[in-house]
Amino acid sequence: MAGFFMVPKLLSDQGVVLGHNQKKYKISTRWSQADVARNPVNDCHEMVQDSPGRILLLTNETRNNVLIYDKNGKILEAWGTEYPGAHGLTLFNENGTDVLFICDNQRHQVIKTSIDGRVLMTLDYPKEAEVYASKEAYIPTETAIAPNGDIYVADGYGQDYIIQYDADGRYIRHFGGRGEGAEYLKNAHGVCLDLRNPAQPGLIVTSREQNAFKRYDLEGNYLSTIALPGAWVCRPVIKGDYLYAAVLQSSSKPWQQSGFVTILDRNDRVVSNLGGSEPWYENEVLSEMYQTVRAFQYPHDVCIDDEENMYVAQWNSGKVYPYKLEPVV
Amino acid sequence: MSKNSKQSFFAALLVFFSVMAPAQDTFQLAPPxxxxxxxxxxxxxxxxxxxxxxxxxxxxxxxxxxxxxxxxxxxxxxxxxxxxxxxxxxxxxxxxxxxxxxxxxxxKMGKKAKTLRAPLPHPKYLGTGNDALQDGLGGNTDHNSKTWLGYQDSVMIEIEFGDKTSMEQIMINTLESQNAWIFQPSSISVYGWDYLFGRWRPIGGSRPDSAERQPEVRCAMQTVNIPKPIKTDRYRLIIRSLQEIPAWHPGKGKPAWLFIDELILH
Missing domain, CATH: 2.60.40 (Immunoglobulin-like)
Incomplete structure (x- = not known):
């Protein structure tokens, strides 16, 4: 009898391993236990983990914009019906309390909520920046919150500006935007704080159509570009020493479900591509990257939990629930 | 338990575990x-x-x-x-x-025309200019690439060779990217200038199946064979764009785009 019980264990050890070098993962596409009749999703845009360890998913399905999972994929809670353009989800621990920032690209607003969905603050389009003729020109996709509470909003589908507010939502400045020159952005789809070097806190901003991340200081001065040839990178996600990002698609195969996930070490060097080409540097220059395994269609965000597991949310991929990937040691 | 029922019990157990065991994901490789x-x-x-x-x-x-x-x-x-x-x-x-x-x-490229006159493409898809249709460049499937000339209507191209030539075949590279509303042409007609009668004489044509659903983004080479070539130095080519996008497409009833990047004359 014991032999039979061994079967599932053995089978479960043989999953497909994705990635390279020190960052390899076993993928499970069946992590989510959500019942599609009760908790449907549309585009799965972004995911975060909250302080108690739960996994939050933001979808533009207005029957439940936020799904809250445990790490085993069981739905614990769901809320939100007012975010038709739910796109960006950022969690910030505000003096010991988790709060969320939702970018809604149909409402042209950023909404700060409590962890259970109570609206705490709404940021309309930044008139004060004097670069927007109307609210429609502003299509926020992402937020990042600095340790002092400053809010950085990436207008990734609008004019590609990064708008900085104080913790109370008062406009401070804007930077980025479109133009010719390294300091400008094209499709500023994501933004995050990089606090890995405490002496030099800064911002990393996505310039997706340029296949790059760009570094700025906290006052919006451009510092440098991290070129990621071939990769339509979504938002940067930093956990520990590493930067993780979903790559919506490969430039070599646009709009044909050619996405993968990329991982950079703290020297901004790509060390692993999950479902993508082995990172290759020729004379210190990164070669074009592309999908090699069709594990993902259009991955849109990754979340790394407290146990280093990865969750991948996908856009326009047949309403699939997120996948979970466990590190292989 | 009889021997038989014991066997079926184990068989059932096997089925149970093969169902319960997390089925493995099998993935397909991407092309190179x-x-x-x-x-x-x-x-x-x-x-x-x-x-x-x-x-x-x-x-x-x-x-x-x-x-x-x-x-x-x-x-x-x-x-x-x-x-x-x-x-x-x-x-x-x-x-x-x-x-x-x-x-x-x-x-392989064919004979180069001395002059080649084509209408101005749509301002968004101007290609590289005059020479675009015989510059030997093209064949990628990105419609934003500078090698493509994009039209929202039919296109008439006038070809002049410096000398009288019997053209036997014309190849026209077109793009098919139906998600981007780019379809193959609905028909192509080739005419040669008949000096004897002083008129354009139809010498060949083709009717691609442009309305057929094609999920792939690809280059579609249109080949027009000329069964009875005539000796002349002037040719005219009419490439008709698909006037109405078929009913299965979100752009139903609207005119399709026509993208061309190279002409090969044999």
């Missing part, structure tokens, strides 16, 4: 990255393939057959010099389904 200067060439063209996936291999054929693991290994550049060559490529690796097949057709 192919690199070549253009699908059009003068004497020959070199194609390289890259696929940075550990323990995988790229296989190819040049005769239109679907590549298998027995086909030639694509581990060094492939040289192509025949007038028309269909390169078919797939990737393979243990534990994965082979990639879909990628096919690229390569064409």
């Amino acid at each position: 990255l192919l690199r070549f200067p253009s699908i059009f060439f003068d004497k020959s063209v070199q194609v390289t393939a890259e696929f940075r996936q550990p323990e995988s291999s790229i296989h190819y054929t040049l005769n239109g057959w679907i590549p298998t693991e027995e086909s030639s290994v694509f581990d060094k550049p492939v040289n192509i010099n025949k007038p028309v060559t269909k390169l078919s490529v797939r990737t393979f690796a243990k534990g994965y389904l082979p990639s879909e097949m990628v096919q690229v057709n390569f064409y």
Whole structure:
């Protein structure tokens, strides 16, 4: 009898391993236990983990914009019906309390909520920046919150500006935007704080159509570009020493479900591509990257939990629930 | 428990576990990255393939057959010099389904026209200018690439050779990218100037199946054979764009885009 019980264990050890070098993962596409009749999703845009360890998913399905999972994929809670353009989800621990920032690209607003969905603050389009003729020109996709509470909003589908507010939502400045020159952005789809070097806190901003991340200081001065040839990178996600990002698609195969996930070490060097080409540097220059395994269609965000597991949310991929990937040691 | 029922009990148990055991994800490989200067060439063209996936291999054929693991290994550049060559490529690796097949057709260039007059393309898809249709560049599937001329209407092209030539075949490379509302032309007509009667004489034509659903983004080479060539120095080509996008498409009833990047005259 014991032999039979061994079967599932053995089978479960043989999953497909994705990635390279020190960052390899076993993928499970069946992590989510959500019942599609009760908790449907549309585009799965972004995911975060909250302080108690739960996994939050933001979808533009207005029957439940936020799904809250445990790490085993069981739905614990769901809320939100007012975010038709739910796109960006950022969690910030505000003096010991988790709060969320939702970018809604149909409402042209950023909404700060409590962890259970109570609206705490709404940021309309930044008139004060004097670069927007109307609210429609502003299509926020992402937020990042600095340790002092400053809010950085990436207008990734609008004019590609990064708008900085104080913790109370008062406009401070804007930077980025479109133009010719390294300091400008094209499709500023994501933004995050990089606090890995405490002496030099800064911002990393996505310039997706340029296949790059760009570094700025906290006052919006451009510092440098991290070129990621071939990769339509979504938002940067930093956990520990590493930067993780979903790559919506490969430039070599646009709009044909050619996405993968990329991982950079703290020297901004790509060390692993999950479902993508082995990172290759020729004379210190990164070669074009592309999908090699069709594990993902259009991955849109990754979340790394407290146990280093990865969750991948996908856009326009047949309403699939997120996948979970466990590190292989 | 009888022997029989014992057996069926174990069989049921097996079924139970094969259902309960987390079924494994099996993934398909993606195709390799192919690199070549253009699908059009003068004497020959070199194609390289890259696929940075550990323990995988790229296989190819040049005769239109679907590549298998027995086909030639694509581990060094492939040289192509025949007038028309269909390169078919797939990737393979243990534990994965082979990639879909990628096919690229390569064409040797024909006779160059002395002058070639085409209407101005749409301002968004101007290509590289006057010479775009005979510059030997093109054949990628990105409609934003500068090699494509994009039109929202039918196109008349006037071709003049410096001398009287019997043209036997015209090839026109078009793009098919139906998600981007770019369809193959609905028909192509070729005329030659008949000096005897002082008029344009129809000498050939074709009717591509442009309304048929094609999920893939691809180059579609339109080949028009001229059964009875005439000796003349002036030719006229009418490429009709699809006037109404078919009913199955979100752009139903609206005019389709027509994209062309090269003319080959034999």
